[in-house]
Amino acid sequence: MKAEGVQGSGDARLKAAAFLAKAMSDENRLRIICVLANGQKSVSEIVDALHISQPLASHHLKELKRSLLVTVERSGPFVYYGLADKRLIKTLAALSDLATDLLARRTVL
Amino acid sequence: MKAEGVQGSGDARLKAAAFLAKAMSDENRLRIICVLANGQKSVSEIVDALHISQPLASHHLKELKRSLLVTVERSGPFVYYGLADKRLIKTLAALSDLATDLLARRTVL
DNA sequence: ACCTGATATAAGTATATGCTTATATGTTTG
DNA sequence: CAAACATATAAGCATATACTTATATCAGGT
Numbered sequence: 001m002k003a004e005g006v007q008g009s010g011d012a013r014l015k016a017a018a019f020l021a022k023a024m025s026d027e028n029r030l031r032i033i034c035v036l037a038n039g040q041k042s043v044s045e046i047v048d049a050l051h052i053s054q055p056l057a058s059h060h061l062k063e064l065k066r067s068l069l070v071t072v073e074r075s076g077p078f079v080y081y082g083l084a085d086k087r088l089i090k091t092l093a094a095l096s097d098l099a100t101d102l103l104a105r106r107t108v109l
Numbered sequence: 110m111k112a113e114g115v116q117g118s119g120d121a122r123l124k125a126a127a128f129l130a131k132a133m134s135d136e137n138r139l140r141i142i143c144v145l146a147n148g149q150k151s152v153s154e155i156v157d158a159l160h161i162s163q164p165l166a167s168h169h170l171k172e173l174k175r176s177l178l179v180t181v182e183r184s185g186p187f188v189y190y191g192l193a194d195k196r197l198i199k200t201l202a203a204l205s206d207l208a209t210d211l212l213a214r215r216t217v218l
Numbered sequence: 219a220c221c222t223g224a225t226a227t228a229a230g231t232a233t234a235t236g237c238t239t240a241t242a243t244g245t246t247t248g
Numbered sequence: 249c250a251a252a253c254a255t256a257t258a259a260g261c262a263t264a265t266a267c268t269t270a271t272a273t274c275a276g277g278t
Contacts, residue, residue, distance in 0.1 A: 007209060008209060010143075012209075013205045013208075013209055014136050014139045014140060014143070014205065015136055016205060016208035016209050016211075016212050017133070017139055017201060017204040017205040017208050018133070018134055018135055018136040018138075018139055019208060019212075020204050020207060020208035020211070021130045021131075021133040021134040021139075021204055022130075022131075022134035024126070024127070024130040025127055025130040025131035025134045026127055026235090026236080027123050027124055027127040028236085029127075030123045030126055030127055030130075031123060034119075034123070042254080042255095043254070043255060043256090044253095044254065044255085052237095053237085053238075053239090054254085054255070054256090055237085055238075055239085055240095055255090055256080055257080056236080056237060056238080057255095058255065058256055058257080059235095059236075059237080059256095059257095060236090061255095061256095062256085062257095063235090067211075068211040068212065068214075068215055069211070076245065076246070076254090077244075077245045077246060077253065077254050077255080078245095078254070078255085079254080079255065079256090084211065085207060085210070085211060087203075087207050088207070090203075091200075091203050091204060091207055092126060094196075094199075094200050094203060095126040095129050095130055095200060096122045096123065096125060096126040098129060098194060098196050098197070098200055099122075099125035099126050099128060099129035100116060100117060100121075100122055100125050101194070102125075102129070102176075102177040102178070102193065102194060103125050103128075103177070105177075106177050135265090135266080137266085151224080151225095152224070152225060152226090153223090153224065153225085161267095162267085162268075162269090163224085163225070163226090164225090164226080164227080164267085164268075164269085164270095165266080165267060165268080166225095167225065167226055167227080168226095168227095168265095168266075168267080169266090170225095170226095171226085171227095172265090183275095185224095185275065185276070186223070186224050186225080186274075186275045186276065187224070187225085187275095188224080188225065188226090
């Protein structure tokens with residue numbers, strides 16, 4: 001018999017992890033996450049911070065929203081995006097540390 | 110002036126993180142990582158464990174190698190793949206935990 | 219050398235994704 | 249309502265990627 005507990009099947013967990021990794025697999029999206037780490041930001045603030053076009057920012061924000069990584073809140077003409085979970089920052093840091101090490105190791109060899 | 114230290118520019122760090130996330134954005138590759146968590150495995154062992162075709166396994170192993178996530182070692186007719194860094198397991202677990210929570214939260218709301 | 223098993227590559231297809239330019243929607247203010 | 253600003257969507261293009269089927273390479277045994 002199967003005893004899955006609360007966390008769902010290993011299959012579902014891997015699927016979810018792949019989904020999250022995909023959402024984090026674009027540099028512009030990671031830059032957005034970094035900006036949002038300092039609190040909610042409007043689209044235009046994000047555009048200014050990243051130096052990308054407004055439609056491109058909108059596109060990535062839509063993707064981040066679809067992947068549940070960000071929250072959306074409208075206030076007047078502005079739309080404020082924020083991180084859905086603070087652990088995103090830690091997770092991003094872990095990815096970054098590991099990736100940097102892997103690359104550095106390769107450069108040396 | 111810029112004081113970057115040993116870890117490279119934030120830009121390079123994000124690029125590296127995006128690269129790693131992309132490598133981890135496929136469920137079959139995550140399944141391979143899970144299998145390799147128990148030690149080196151040959152291609153056919155991986156094929157048997159995942160129930161995927163041999164060329165597909167080879168394709169993903171090539172991608173994992175290109176992304177520096179796995180080591181390759183030939184022994185006779187067999188090619189053994191292993192994890193390049195044990196932190197991959199922890200990182201995958203972190204991704205999985207966070208992703209599962211995000212999805213669960215959404216399901217509830 | 220030949221055969222068998224293990225792995226890699228090639229070719230082809232379908233789909234997805236990142237980006238740009240142009241346009242639409244929505245909100246506030248005069 | 250019109251004008252101005254903030255954001256979203258549409259259309260189009262180029263590239264990447266996951267997968268399948270078929271074939272090639274490579275190593276070991278007879």
